[in-house]
Amino acid sequence: GENVEQHPSTLSVQEGDSAVIKCTYSDSASNYFPWYKQELGKGPQLIIDIRSNVGEKKDQRIAVTLNKTAKHFSLHITETQPEDSAVYFCAASLGGGGADGLTFGKGTHLIIQP
Amino acid sequence: SAVISQKPSRDICQRGTSLTIQCQVDSQVTMMFWYRQQPGQSLTLIATANQGSEATYESGFVIDKFPISRPNLTFSTLTVSNMSPEDSSIYLCSAGLADEQFFGPGTRLTVL
Numbered sequence: 085g086e087n088v089e090q091h092p093s094t095l096s097v098q099e100g101d102s103a104v105i106k107c108t109y110s111d112s113a114s115n116y117f118p119w120y121k122q123e124l125g126k127g128p129q130l131i132i133d134i135r136s137n138v139g140e141k142k143d144q145r146i147a148v149t150l151n152k153t154a155k156h157f158s159l160h161i162t163e164t165q166p167e168d169s170a171v172y173f174c175a176a177s178l179g180g181g182g183a184d185g186l187t188f189g190k191g192t193h194l195i196i197q198p
Numbered sequence: 199s200a201v202i203s204q205k206p207s208r209d210i211c212q213r214g215t216s217l218t219i220q221c222q223v224d225s226q227v228t229m230m231f232w233y234r235q236q237p238g239q240s241l242t243l244i245a246t247a248n249q250g251s252e253a254t255y256e257s258g259f260v261i262d263k264f265p266i267s268r269p270n271l272t273f274s275t276l277t278v279s280n281m282s283p284e285d286s287s288i289y290l291c292s293a294g295l296a297d298e299q300f301f302g303p304g305t306r307l308t309v310l
Binding site: 085116118120126127128129130133173180181182183184185186187188189190191 | 199202227228229231233239240241242243246256257290294295296297298299300301302303304
């Protein structure tokens with residue numbers, strides 16, 4: 085089955101700097117790659133996703149890139165703010181977010197230092 | 199997006215008992231999913247619940263332990279049966295809508 089590796093497990097950045105979280109996946113048939121933000125005591129919140137026919141997607145301060153050949157994808161957050169502090173999970177699935185269950189990475193605890 | 203609610207939000211149960219968790223979606227969805235998240239850990243898919251058919255379980259999860267119902271397009275339940283302390287975890291439901299997946303707030307279960 086699919087295996088998703090995520091790095092780093094903890095990332096501390098100064099407020100205003102950029103943060104990058106990287107994931108690799110094992111199944112070349114995977115075609116949907118979402119990113120979730122989870123705050124303490126809450127369920128995961130979808131923040132951005134990318135599909136295999138797209139190399140990059142951006143939404144304000146957040147961007148995701150996908151390299152299908154290398155089977156890795158990354159989350160980029162620019163101009164970080166204190167409210168960006170949370171645990172971020174990458175995930176992958178075969179059939180799209182609505183049709184298939186997701187395989188998650190182990191998560192990255194992002195800490196924004198004031 | 200979809201708004202998903204779960205009941206109960208948390209519970210403390212005795213070993214050997216069962217707990218049924220309810221998941222309600224504010225839109226009609228074909229696919230619903232159940233995940234387990236141990237404290238400080240990642241999410242693991244338990245099963246997929248497609249309305250009108252039997253749930254499909256992932257390796258390591260069985261129907262006798264985690265029976266699932268999916269009576270209509272907005273509702274699902276997960277039962278954790280014959281609980282042991284190892285079942286202490288957060289249980290999350292999610293729904294597939296417009297080719298994206300949205301999560302409920304989770305149910306925090308502690309088994310004594």
